[in-house]
Amino acid sequence: MVLEQEIPRFAAWIGPALLTFLLTVGLVSLFVGLAAWLVQAARSGPLDAGDRVYRGILTGLRDLAGTSPGRVWALARLAIQEAVRRNVLVVLAVFALVILFAGWFLDPASVNPGRLYLGFILGASTFLVCTVNLVLAVFSLPADIKSKAIQTVTTKPVRTGEIVLGRFLGFAIVGTVLLTLMGLAGWAFVVRSVQHEHELTAGGLQEIRDDEGTLLGYEGRTGSGRGHRHFVRLDAEGNGIAENTQGHRHRITSRPDGGEMVSTVGPAEGLLEARRPLRGTLRFLDREGKPASKGISVGAEWAYRQFIEGGTAAAAIWTFDGITEEAFPEGLPLEMTIRVFRTYKGTITEGIHGTVQLQNPSNKLRSEAIPIVAREFTIEELRIPRRLNTVLADGRVQEADLFRDFVSDGRVEVWLQCLEPAQYYGVAQADFYLRLGNGSFAWNYAKGCLGAWFAMLIVTALGVMFSTFLSAPVALVAAVAVLLVGQFREFISRLFQSQLTGDATIAPGGGPIESLYRIVSQTSITLELDPTPAVQAMKLADMVLLAPMRVAAGVFPSLSALGTGDFVAGGFDIPGDLLAADAAETLAYVAAFCIAGAFCLRAREVAS
Amino acid sequence: MPSAASTSSNRPSDADVVVETRNLSKIYRDFWGRDKKAALKPLDLEIRRGEIFGLLGPNGSGKTTTMKLLLGLIFPTSGEAFVFGKPATDVSKNERIGYLPEESYLYKFLDAEETLDFYGRLFGMPPEERARRSAALIEMVGLTRDRKRQLREYSKGMTRRIGVAQALINDPELVLLDEPTSGLDPIGTREMKDLIIDLKARGKTVILCSHLLADVEDVCDRIAVLHQGELKELGRVDELLRVTGITQIRAGGLPPAAYEEVRAVLARHGASDVEIGNPTTTLEDLFLEVVRDTEARPGRRARAAATTPADGK
Known part of the structure; x- marks a missing residue:
């Protein structure tokens, strides 16, 4: 991910x-x-x-x-009753429809159907519940003010803060119930959708024998299930695995039955997981083996992954910390996502060959190269054993112990190199990790829903705040505008930094006016403009425009930053630190919006 | 301009003063802050505990504006308003206030019980008290059979009744009623007036505003007449309505033959413009009598139509 x-x-x-x-x-x-x-x-x-x-x-x-919990709860109950009697539960029918369409149109033969289904379900739930809550929140208070029902409330001993908090709490409860039901339905849908079976018959297997005719094992393919088949390697007893396809594999066991071998394909493994990774820090060596700040750009606009050239000394090196024998008693379970950039087609059905090596960060002792084959869109698994060979300076090969010889102060380096000249490996820091273990997928899914819940809370508080001083349609537009600006806050921040430092590589293309000029004059964003007085004035005007946008972007919430759906869909356990930070951020936004709403409502005449 | 306010610059210290306004005014402005309409010109007013005070005036005279200022629903342009010695914008004063807005703006998706339960919760009433008080008020306003129906299904009169019930849920010391008889039939109107008098009998202070003069006359102790946002008249109803220079004599059992004799006696004392005849009842009294009689004797023509107070009914 x-x-x-x-x-x-x-x-x-x-x-x-x-x-x-x-x-x-x-x-x-x-x-x-x-x-x-x-x-x-x-x-x-x-x-x-x-x-x-x-x-x-x-x-x-x-x-x-002086806020009274009793009055807040009374107003929250009112908001719930209002939502229920306005048939908000209809949204569940819409969600059912969404699931139905998902079942029809999502491709079960996609590269990773688990990721596809999970991403879709979590995305759809978040979007639906946020939309419903935003509409409820922005329309409720203005409707009360318009119908003057608010006058019978504000003439009771009710603080404006209680009105705002009551609305927020009520709609938040409605949203929570909706999200819970959607989450449960989504869970059932995903689990049922990815479950599948394969058949393995003797006809689908070929015996592998050595020159003397001794049976070494079997090779072949499973039958089709959910639009895919697996390549199978079995030992002489008929036990083995159906290799990784569509992000999962199956264990295969066989037993003799009346002179024939009957193979059973187990359930899918690795499809709905919650991997707990131990991540390291990444550095690069260039083609001559000298340290480089980053890898090679192959022209992709998204510079997330950097590339290393095959057949050279270029390497991507991860340094992992906290490596102990207790944590990894059976060796290092390395998992790798490697992108491949081919300058020539080669054998397209085969991966690109490379190696992985361990190195002691202190004495630079390096293990023998372990060959790997990088395939696109899959997570390659490599268990680095406790006993490894190392090549000494005199050329002798000597066995070494993983923890004694390659780990120094709990640190170890993992080197990745591409063997094929003119082919490239693309990696990012998060692409290599050691698997610490597995979390519960169900709990991880619940944590993913928690991310959607945070988004719903922020949207609700934002809607309620705007509804205290704007009419319903205007409040809706304002809330959507804030969420959109928040969505691009990283980009706006980078753009501002780019303008401030004059470093166009941070965010090429310039601010709003320069971008408009480039569009009209059809000038590429990578082309530096001549520093004429007009261009200088344009850049200055952009700075003036970007400054408030930068401030706003820093304050406005980003729902995508709160989203943890990628972790769930990618099969990674959502880190507790991330969840805690998201919870704190949500609390901060909700508190700020509610207090601002209370002051806004207090400052207006509800009966004018 | 007539004024009944104290000239002291301090808050009212007299415990009997429930409401006091000092130079209270309200000017509505447009978006640019320009004066659009002076809804209330500086008003000085003092309302004491236990009285029924009427704000009287035609539409747009500033009655409802005054009431909204007292409730803190809108903010004064200048001047001050105190309720129970606290600024009108102080929320805590609402503990002791009941308010019936002009059109019973309530939540249409709630039923009568839920409505009263909701407002009871806002006063922090415990569940048993809420239930007891809600049941009593629903009974009082005659909605027992309709207590489970959502308010959206209520007629205007029924909505008005539940509006009254919500105004009284906290057993308030001060009740503000905006056009309390609006939308009510004559029976409802009479019941409302009886309720207002009953509230006074229980020591409550009632402020009502209305443009229905008969209603105000029937129940109010004191009235303030507003016109174009300005206080035009203030005082006790009986004093303001007293017509000086004309004497009224009422007698029962006087035969028509005695009319000339009475007229002669009055002429001897220099009386002018003498009128002798039977007084008329009010249409409201007549209507109520017909309804009561019809309910007592179903299927018969009402007797009330043929009777007059002079006949002794």
């Missing part, structure tokens, strides 16, 4: 994150307070305005402190 940024330890992340949050909240509050004072000052003079703003803030804070 793609992991563009390292997942920081939650304990190390939370401190700076909290500081950033408080700083942002402080700055936004200051800005809003100043704006409120300016508006009031224009109407009733600076002193009176100051007094009003001060009293408003003080009363607002006092109201927040």
Whole structure:
């Protein structure tokens, strides 16, 4: 799976994150307070305005402190009743329809059907529940204000914060119920969809014998199941595996039955998993074996993966930390995702050959090369045994122990090299990892749904906040706009950095005005513009435009950043640190939106 | 401009003063902050505990605006309003207030029981008290049979009744009623007026606004007459309605033959514009009498149509 940024330890992340949050909240509050004072000052003079703003803030804070859980729950119940009686549960029927279509149109013969089904189900659930909750949230309060029902609530001892919190809580509960039901239905759909069986008959196997006619084993292919077949290698007793196809394999056992061998193909393995990886850090050597900051670009716009040239000294080297005998008593279970870039076609049905070696980071002792074959779109598994050979300086081969000879202070290096000249291996840091073990897939799926739940909570709070001071359609547009800007916050951040530093490689193409100019003049984004006064002015204007966008992008939530569906679909356990950070981020956004909503509602006349 | 307010700049210290406004005004502005309409010109008012106070005036005179300012639903452009000695925008004052809005703006997807339960929860009432009070109020407003129907199915009169019930769920000390008889039939109107009088008898303070003069006259102790956002008249109803220079004599059992004799006596004392005859009842009294009689004697023509108070019925 793609992991563009390292997942920081939650304990190390939370401190700076909290500081950033408080700083942002402080700055936004200051800005809003100043704006409120300016508006009031224009109407009733600076002193009176100051007094009003001060009293408003003080009363607002006092109201927040006096929030009653009982009243919040009463308003939450009302929101739930409203949602239920407006037939919000119809969305479940829509989801059922989505599943139906998924069953018809998703290709079971795809490269990795588990990933496809899981990605689709989690994506559809998130989209549906977020949409429903956004619509509920933005339309509810404006409808109350329009129908004046809000007047019978605000004339009771109800704080505006309780109204906002009650709405949020009510719709969040509705969303949670919907998501739970969708999650369960989705789970059943995925598990049923990927389950399959293969038949293996004696006719599908060929005996392998040595020159003396001794039976060494069998080779062949399984029968078709869910649109695919597996290549099979069995030993002389008929036991073995159906090799990795579509992201899974099967164990095969055989028993003699009346002079014939009857083989049984076991259930799919590796299809719905929650791998727990131990990831290392990646560095590169160039074609001459000298350290390089990155690999070769093969022209792909997405520079996530860097490439190493085959048949040269170029290598990708991962350094793993925390390697102990206790953690890996049977050797190192290395798993690899390797992209292949071919400069000539070669035998397209075969992979590209390469090697993996271990090296001691301290004394540079290196193991003998272990041959591998890189195939596209599959995770290659390689168990590096406890006993390895190493070639000494005098050319002698000597057996060495993995932990004693190659691991130093818990660290070991894994070298990847491509053997075939003019072919390339493409890798990213997250592509090589040691498998620490397996988590429960069911629990991982639940954690994936938790990511969708976080997104739903943020969307709901955002919708409720906008609905406190905007009409329903405008609130809907505003919320969608915020979510869209948040979705591109990484890009906007990089774009701003690119403009600030003048380094076009960070985000080529420039800001909005330069991009428009490039579109109109049909100038490629990789082409540097001549630094004429007009271009300088254009870049300056872009900076002015990008500065507020950068600030907004830093504040607005990114739902895709919260999504953990890729982990589940990719078969990786969602790290607890990531989940904790997402939970903290969600809490921060929800709290900020609810408090902002409470102040906005307090500042408006609900009966005017 | 008539005024009944204290001139003190402090909050009212008199425990009997329930509502006080000082130079309270409201000007609605457009998006650019320009004055659009002066809904209420500076108003000084003092309402005391236990009285029924009527805000009277034609449509757009500022009655509802005054009430919304007292409830904190809108903010004053200038001046201040205090309820129970607290600023009108202070939420805690609402603990002691009941409010019936002009058109009973309630949640249509709830039924009567759920409605009262919801509002009861907002006052933090315990479940048993909520249930007991809801049942009593539903009984009081005559909706027992319809308590499980969603409000969207209610008629305007029924909605008004449940609106009254929600206003009284917390047994408030101050009840604000905006056009309380709006949408009610004559029987409902009479029941509403009886309820208002009953509230006064239980020591509650009632502020109502209406443009139905008869309703105000029947129940209010004091009234304020507003016109174009300005206070035009303020005082006790009986004092304001008293017509000086004309004497009214009412007598029962006087035969028509005695009319001339009475007229002669009055002429001897210099009376002018003398009128002697039978007084008329109100249409409301007549209607209620017909309904009561019909319910007592189904299928018969009502007797009330042929009777007058002078006949002794």
